[in-house]
Amino acid sequence: MFGLQNFWRNGWLSFVATVMMTITLLTLSTYLLLTFLVRITTIQLQEKVNMRVDFHEDVSDGQIKDIQTELANRQDVKTIIYISKQEALERFIKVSPELKDAIDEAKNPLPRGLEIQPVDPKDLEGILAYLQRPQVAPLVESNTYTDSRDAIKRLIDLTHLARNVGFGVSVTFGIASMIVILYTIVLTIYSRREELDIMRLVGASTGFVRLPFLIEGVLYGIIGTIISTIILYVGAQQFAPVLTRYLASVIDFKALFMQNLALLIFVQLAVGIFIGTVSNWLGTRRFLKV
Amino acid sequence: MDANSREGRNLSLRPTPSATDINAPVALKTPRTPSLAQPPKKTSPLVELLDVKKYYGQVKALDGISFSAQEGEFISFVGASGAGKSTLVKLLIREERPSAGEIQVVGRNIAALSFAEVPFYRRKLGVVFQDFKLLSQKTVAENVAYALEICDVDDAEIRERVPKILNLVGLARFAKRYPHEISGGEQQRTAIARALVHNPQIVIADEPTGNLDPESSLEVIDSFKKINETGTLVILASHNKAIVDNLRRRVILLRDGKIISDQTPGRYAL
Numbered sequence A: 001m002f003g004l005q006n007f008w009r010n011g012w013l014s015f016v017a018t019v020m021m022t023i024t025l026l027t028l029s030t031y032l033l034l035t036f037l038v039r040i041t042t043i044q045l046q047e048k049v050n051m052r053v054d055f056h057e058d059v060s061d062g063q064i065k066d067i068q069t070e071l072a073n074r075q076d077v078k079t080i081i082y083i084s085k086q087e088a089l090e091r092f093i094k095v096s097p098e099l100k101d102a103i104d105e106a107k108n109p110l111p112r113g114l115e116i117q118p119v120d121p122k123d124l125e126g127i128l129a130y131l132q133r134p135q136v137a138p139l140v141e142s143n144t145y146t147d148s149r150d151a152i153k154r155l156i157d158l159t160h161l162a163r164n165v166g167f168g169v170s171v172t173f174g175i176a177s178m179i180v181i182l183y184t185i186v187l188t189i190y191s192r193r194e195e196l197d198i199m200r201l202v203g204a205s206t207g208f209v210r211l212p213f214l215i216e217g218v219l220y221g222i223i224g225t226i227i228s229t230i231i232l233y234v235g236a237q238q239f240a241p242v243l244t245r246y247l248a249s250v251i252d253f254k255a256l257f258m259q260n261l262a263l264l265i266f267v268q269l270a271v272g273i274f275i276g277t278v279s280n281w282l283g284t285r286r287f288l289k290v
Numbered sequence B: 001m002d003a004n005s006r007e008g009r010n011l012s013l014r015p016t017p018s019a020t021d022i023n024a025p026v027a028l029k030t031p032r033t034p035s036l037a038q039p040p041k042k043t044s045p046l047v048e049l050l051d052v053k054k055y056y057g058q059v060k061a062l063d064g065i066s067f068s069a070q071e072g073e074f075i076s077f078v079g080a081s082g083a084g085k086s087t088l089v090k091l092l093i094r095e096e097r098p099s100a101g102e103i104q105v106v107g108r109n110i111a112a113l114s115f116a117e118v119p120f121y122r123r124k125l126g127v128v129f130q131d132f133k134l135l136s137q138k139t140v141a142e143n144v145a146y147a148l149e150i151c152d153v154d155d156a157e158i159r160e161r162v163p164k165i166l167n168l169v170g171l172a173r174f175a176k177r178y179p180h181e182i183s184g185g186e187q188q189r190t191a192i193a194r195a196l197v198h199n200p201q202i203v204i205a206d207e208p209t210g211n212l213d214p215e216s217s218l219e220v221i222d223s224f225k226k227i228n229e230t231g232t233l234v235i236l237a238s239h240n241k242a243i244v245d246n247l248r249r250r251v252i253l254l255r256d257g258k259i260i261s262d263q264t265p266g267r268y269a270l
Helices: A002-009 A011-048 A061-072 A085-095 A097-102 A121-131 A144-190 A193-201 A206-246 A253-259 A261-287 B002-010 B085-092 B118-122 B140-149 B155-168 B184-196 B214-229 B241-247
Strands: A051-055 A077-083 A113-118 A140-143 B047-056 B059-069 B074-078 B100-105 B125-128 B202-206 B233-237 B250-255 B258-263
Touching: A002 A206, A011 A144, A011 A206, A011 A253, A011 A261, A051 A121, A051 A144, A061 A077, A061 A113, A061 A121, A077 A085, A085 A097, A113 A121, A121 A140, A121 A144, A140 A144, A144 A193, A144 A206, A144 A261, A193 A206, A193 A261, A193 B118, A206 A253, A206 A261, A253 A261, B047 B085, B059 B085, B059 B100, B059 B258, B074 B085, B074 B214, B074 B241, B085 B100, B085 B202, B085 B233, B118 B125, B125 B184, B140 B155, B140 B184, B155 B184, B184 B202, B184 B214, B202 B214, B214 B233, B214 B241
Parallel strands: B074 B233, B074 B250, B125 B202, B202 B233
Antiparallel strands: A051 A113, A051 A140, A077 A113, B047 B059, B047 B100, B250 B258
């Protein structure tokens, strides 16, 4: 009751604190969304990274089957698919339809192979080591990883970099915003320190003096969340088509936003109420002296 | 907070529990002492200071003050600026602790109160300040009600008692105004209403007329006389000669932190 009253009657200060809270939460949510975006992009890119192993003509189906079983049992292999000569041909034609007539289906020259999807692109190194063992190496005609090793490595490094930088930036911004909002609230309390003195001098207990300030803190969090979510929602509607186009349809940004809306609201509320109450608690503690 | 309030209720500073009962109706018109003509009964003193000293660095604001005050007394502390009046008030409301000596209020040394106990002690007092100390964000009625809210008085009781006390100090029509919308005298009467609404046993006023014109000053002092007639101990710090002389009650003269004279009825003579 007093919390709400203070909020309205301290119009200007409440306004400043609410604006700061909104900016803080908006920054936080934006970085959160970008982090989601980077994560999903890297996951999707990683899923595109796989290895194709082709075997010599004279290797028996049984031998391939044995290797497939052994690979399938490895922890770092997510999926493994056997590609028959027929399958290999179909894939080839799909990629290069103009060469369809050049190939005699009866004398299919394409090799049999295995398509290996690692749990993590990094795991391809280990899988390659397995394939290079003396028992296996002579059977293998070629593998795609050896050819694109450098490119894949660079991709892995890039996605890690993006993830770490994204995380670092959000943590830095989060801490910076927290300090700013904390100081804003402490300043609003500083301007009302006389009020705190009066309350104490007429016999109000510390808890009684503080409670309205804590409620104000909660209000900053709730109102900040509402405003920031509205801005985010409108922003997502406006920029989603641009972002989706930029991301080359890897991700539907609008869908991503809507899927994570509940989480975003929850995180904003939790962070907003936390910062609001902690700042008010620290602020009132600082000035409750008499 | 619960622990504190329980502790606070045990911290009864009044000898008669019925009189301390915050829920008791406002009964300012019923004198606790039969007649003003009779000197107050000699019981154990409500307030007793024993060789109290307060130093601010090298400055001796109070230098060995001793006096005692009974229920029903009206004591004026007079003296020039810097004589120690305000320091004395600060010590009595436990805004500050003495550097040495004891301050007993109903047998309890208030210097020993913990930070958490202090609010419960202050609720036994009614304090009026020179600068009113009203909450600027609250209306006249809300300021007065605040003194009851902090004591956990229920809403119905507050709705009943606040208009009564505002009537008594002649502020009923300003109930919904904010402090900055009324005159200094009206603000001070609001502060007095706040100091009285919870029926304190001791009222302490620090230069309550310092910022007021003569007419308002008389009204304010009249309110204190009325409170005193109900048996409440009034401790007034003032440098207003006319007011103190008109009271014809006990006057304690301070100079350089020491008591120079203590007379009943006294006059403000330097």
